[in-house]
Amino acid sequence: MVMTTVTEASGVRVRDICKSFPVPDAPATRRMALGGISFSIAAAELVSLVGPSGCGKSTLLRLVAGLDLPDSGDLLVGKEKIVGPSAERGLVFQDPNLFPWLTVRGNIEAGLVARGVLREKRNEVGEFMRLVGLEAFANAYPHHLSGGMAQRVALARALINHPKVLLLDEPLGALDAFTRMRMQDEVLRLWENRRTTMLLVTHDIDEAIYMSDRIVIMTQAPGRIDREIDIDLPRPRDRTGDSFLRFRGEILEHLHFAGKAAA
Amino acid sequence: MNANTAPTPDPPSLPWWMQLAVPGASLITFGTHLLIAQKAPPVETRSYMLLFWEIIVVSIVLAIAQRFRPALRKWMRHMWPIFTAAILLLGVWDVITVGLHLLPLPYFPGPAAVLRNLISDRELLFDSTWHSLVLLLSGYILGVIVGLVSGVCIGWSSSVRYWGMPLLKVLGPIPATAWIPIAMVVSPSAIMSSAGLIALAVWFPVTMLTASGISNTRASYLDVARTLGARRLYLIFRVAIPAAVPNIFIGLFMGLGASFLTLVVAESVGVKSGLGWYVSWAQGWAEYGKVFAAIIIMAAFFSTVMTLLFKLRDRVLVWQKGTIKW
Structure with a gap:
């Protein structure tokens, strides 16, 4: 019960978000990237955003991270409005973006150093390295790591601040199929034992069905929400089960339809 | 350093011709x-002979020692062809000039x-080198x-870039030596004005390369740092500057040459001391042996300083090891 009061503050609400960007060739005109998006993520829920490329998934994620500000509309975490980036909302990109000049340990510590709390929380660094299974690589530099290892460091780096919300922008997109499936389980494990609210942007429909509580399908130009689908399958999910494939068919059909409507 | 566990089989000794090369x-x-x-015409060559005796004795001692020291052997394998060529070049020089x-x-x-x-002039040369170093x-x-x-x-x-960049672009390319006449009038001492000119020569490449390194910091590094709770000081000192260090070192090397x-x-x-002064002084007396002696010292001195900077770079940029070569 204590858990729920804590996590209630970590739900995300997106209300009527519009975002446009200047067109590079014609500075006077602006291209609408997001045209009035509304949805919400309950505390400790894992929601995936899928949609054709260019539909504004990453733009939306950056807005929730606070790295960009919307033209209009409201973004809230709990009851607080998002006005800029914060350690409360961790972000992991497709490229792990590890700081190459820091070791694995240095990268994981970065959030504590940035907030000036390294001294008090140093003991957590080892805990997070264990959590992602990288104790043996504490002193390695990022260029020595494989793609999967680097992404695990990026996850640990984002999680060490105990963010209320973890934003994942195609975090497994650059990995090979086997590493990718293993990492999906790993992210699920982290999510299950930390109960962090997660918003996952992905191209991979199987990944979305395998991992999420709910899938939000977007259409492109300008980005709008087409449909939300609850994935009410028990975990761990069977990637070849009938109901899994039924969800897959449904979403594919939707994306196809979405693609036609935009064209 | 056990030869048995080395990844590539290392023969226990250098080939005989390599041992005898030097x-x-x-x-x-x-x-x-x-x-x-x-x-x-008879010239005093005792020192030249001593030099070769020393080289021969040291190289024989090393040829024996390398049998027991794999690290020494590796170094010799790398360096011996160069030393051999350098010694033969001395002979060529001798033939071309005196012969x-x-x-x-x-x-x-x-x-x-x-x-x-x-x-014979070692004291003055040492003194000049010391003044040049300072x-x-x-x-x-x-x-x-x-x-x-x-x-x-x-x-x-x-905003600093708006005002600073034009200044940098106009003042930077002027060779620092062009300011010598003005520097001599402005500054109370020749030493200070020379130090100022050297600083000016170094300032331009270091500023240029540092600025470009900082402004080209990958935006995603800064984004990640912001979502980790970083404020401006962290972004500058712990993201932008480390990201710019490879560029900064290029500026440091260019500045060192300048x-x-x-x-x-x-x-x-201007200054009445140092190796530059020694060269022009020796030229004034037509002592070209001394000019060459000073040039040899300069070569050793400058390349040592350059090597130290390379060593510093290798230490600072240890995280880049294997990703760049220059």
């Missing part, structure tokens, strides 16, 4: 010298004469500090 080359070069010296008189004397003395000058370091360090500060400011803040040039010119026209 002493052999020494014998050839010194033998050539003796042949030439019979025809040429065949292909180059006019007294402007091109032979290696034995240069060595004699190197030894002047170089004070100018270089000043230029680097100012260059780093201005480079970070120009690279980070767009500082050598400025040092030598400034010393030969």
Whole structure:
């Protein structure tokens, strides 16, 4: 019960978000990237955003991270409005973006150093390295790591601040199929034992069905929400089960339809 | 350092011809010298002979020691061809100058004469090197500090860039030595004005490369840092500056080259000490042996300083190891 009061503050609400960007060739005109998006993520829920490329998934994620500000509309975490980036909302990109000049340990510590709390929380660094299974690589530099290892460091780096919300922008997109499936389980494990609210942007429909509580399908130009689908399958999910494939068919059909409507 | 566990099988000794290369080359070069010296006017060559005796003895000792020291063997395998070539080049120099008189004397003395000058004038040469070192370091360090500060400011803040960049673009390309007449009038002492000129020569490349490194920091590094709770000081000192360090080192190397040039010119026209002054002084007395002696010292001095900077780079940029080569 204590858990729920804590996590209630970590739900995300997106209300009527519009975002446009200047067109590079014609500075006077602006291209609408997001045209009035509304949805919400309950505390400790894992929601995936899928949609054709260019539909504004990453733009939306950056807005929730606070790295960009919307033209209009409201973004809230709990009851607080998002006005800029914060350690409360961790972000992991497709490229792990590890700081190459820091070791694995240095990268994981970065959030504590940035907030000036390294001294008090140093003991957590080892805990997070264990959590992602990288104790043996504490002193390695990022260029020595494989793609999967680097992404695990990026996850640990984002999680060490105990963010209320973890934003994942195609975090497994650059990995090979086997590493990718293993990492999906790993992210699920982290999510299950930390109960962090997660918003996952992905191209991979199987990944979305395998991992999420709910899938939000977007259409492109300008980005709008087409449909939300609850994935009410028990975990761990069977990637070849009938109901899994039924969800897959449904979403594919939707994306196809979405693609036609935009064209 | 056990040869048995080394990844590639390492033979227990260098091949015999490699062991004999350096002493052999020494014998050839010194033998050539003796042949030439019979025809040429008698010069004092005891120091030259001693040099070769030392090289021969040391190389024989090393040839024996390498059987027991794999690390030494590896180093010798790498360096011996270069040493051999260098010793043979001394012989070629001897033949061209003293032997065949292909180059006019007294402007091109032979290696034995240069060595004699190197030894006889060692006190003044040492003193000059010391003065050059002090002047170089004070100018270089000043230029680097100012260059780093201005480079970070120009690279980070767009308003500083607006005002700073034109200034940099107009003043930077002027060779620092062009300011010598003005520097001499403005500054109370020649040493200070020379240090200032060296600093100016260093300042330009360091500022330019630092600024471009800072402003080209990958935006995603800054984004990640922001979502980790970073404020401006963290973004500048722990993201932008580390990301710019490879660029900064290019600026440091370019600045070092510029500082050598400025040092030598400034010393030969203004300051009455240092290697640059020594060269022009020896030229005034037509002592070309001393000119070459000073040039040899400069080569050793400047390349040592350059090597130290490379070592510093390798330490600082250890995280880049294997990703770049230059």
